[in-house]
Amino acid sequence: MNNKIARFLADNAPATPCLVVDLDVVGQAYDVLTRYLSVANVYYAVKANPAPEIVTMLAQRGSNFDVASLGEIELCLGNGATPDRISFGNTIKKERDIAYAYAAGVRLFAFDSEPELQKLARVAPGARVFCRILVSCEGAEWPLSRKFGCDPAMAVDLLAKARDLGLDPYGVSFHVGSQQTDLGQWDKAIGVVARMFTLLAETDINLRMVNIGGGFPAQYRGKISNVAQYAQAVTDALTKHFGNQLPDVIVEPGRSLVGDSGVIQSEVILISDKGDGADKRWVYLDVGKFNGLAETMDESIRYRIEAPARQGAPRPVIIAGPTCDSADILYEKTEYRLPGDLQVGDKVEILSTGAYTASYASVGFNGFPPLRTYCI
Numbered sequence: 001m002n003n004k005i006a007r008f009l010a011d012n013a014p015a016t017p018c019l020v021v022d023l024d025v026v027g028q029a030y031d032v033l034t035r036y037l038s039v040a041n042v043y044y045a046v047k048a049n050p051a052p053e054i055v056t057m058l059a060q061r062g063s064n065f066d067v068a069s070l071g072e073i074e075l076c077l078g079n080g081a082t083p084d085r086i087s088f089g090n091t092i093k094k095e096r097d098i099a100y101a102y103a104a105g106v107r108l109f110a111f112d113s114e115p116e117l118q119k120l121a122r123v124a125p126g127a128r129v130f131c132r133i134l135v136s137c138e139g140a141e142w143p144l145s146r147k148f149g150c151d152p153a154m155a156v157d158l159l160a161k162a163r164d165l166g167l168d169p170y171g172v173s174f175h176v177g178s179q180q181t182d183l184g185q186w187d188k189a190i191g192v193v194a195r196m197f198t199l200l201a202e203t204d205i206n207l208r209m210v211n212i213g214g215g216f217p218a219q220y221r222g223k224i225s226n227v228a229q230y231a232q233a234v235t236d237a238l239t240k241h242f243g244n245q246l247p248d249v250i251v252e253p254g255r256s257l258v259g260d261s262g263v264i265q266s267e268v269i270l271i272s273d274k275g276d277g278a279d280k281r282w283v284y285l286d287v288g289k290f291n292g293l294a295e296t297m298d299e300s301i302r303y304r305i306e307a308p309a310r311q312g313a314p315r316p317v318i319i320a321g322p323t324c325d326s327a328d329i330l331y332e333k334t335e336y337r338l339p340g341d342l343q344v345g346d347k348v349e350i351l352s353t354g355a356y357t358a359s360y361a362s363v364g365f366n367g368f369p370p371l372r373t374y375c376i
Helices: 003-012 023-036 052-061 070-077 095-103 114-123 152-164 185-201 227-242 255-261 294-299
Strands: 018-021 040-045 064-067 086-088 108-111 128-132 140-142 168-173 178-180 209-211 248-251 262-272 281-285 314-320 329-339 347-351 372-375
Touching: 003 018, 003 262, 018 023, 023 040, 023 052, 023 227, 023 255, 052 064, 052 070, 064 070, 070 086, 070 095, 086 095, 095 114, 108 114, 114 152, 128 152, 128 209, 152 168, 152 185, 168 185, 185 227, 255 262, 294 329
Parallel strands: 018 372, 040 064, 040 248, 064 086, 086 108, 108 128, 128 168, 168 209, 209 248, 281 314
Antiparallel strands: 018 262, 140 178, 262 281, 262 347, 314 329
């Protein structure tokens, strides 16, 4: 909790649950990343937090944008981005959406299968395309599944076919998993990409871009390396595998730009025990999996939680959300402690919640409204 957000909460007493985002923190995170990873072009992953204020501020700073839908394209174009600064990075797109994006001026598209490549050839002739490959997500707190990407050998064939279809085979992308804690994962993935560049060069296809995806972290409960260390690991890997002839480099940060900028304020609505002899009290908040905290699924992302108004000795708790769904338990296996004198009606702050919270909230499951966001 920084002073700016604390002052906003104290002065405005907004209804809970709410997310408060400090735009200065987002801007500083962008500046730090571009300073340490100067070899890369930043494409903000809009899905992390699509607040128009964030998009506008990043557009003014010169950011590019990674989008997944027409809604995100329109959001970016309506808040300062130009089509040449947009990458349609979703590998699963309706053909009519590709056509819309192409008509709007977007010329950079992702794919990971031949059917998607055929769509691009039909309605986005001459577009620059990049193929996403499967890589290991070991070390990631929010691993990405096999839903996206293809085997590198298949990607080589697809990029060759892209040329035959009249497209511009621009490069290769990968994602080592969100909240990646193992800095060595980029070296492994970039090594695979470099070999693909070599294989395609033998067929007179000269790839020009590597998209290293996201993965840089926010500060949750675990210890993480700093941005400078992540940037150095990526730069070292690029130099190791490409020498002094670096391709164009794209990085798609989301969590690392906006995660630490946000705080969710929530209200305690019930404290109880189950009469089963367990020493853990149940603490129910007015925010849960379905209105902002989806990433607590499997207790993968472990947020820092504070109850600043109470000073009692910490007691172990199980933390759950407000809905009538048994899946709406945030933390049961992971040890959490909150003050023993915590009371119903108290406010708690959930820190580093600027990413993948409001954008994950349901429209109104169980009648609970989406998480309201204030950008300050």
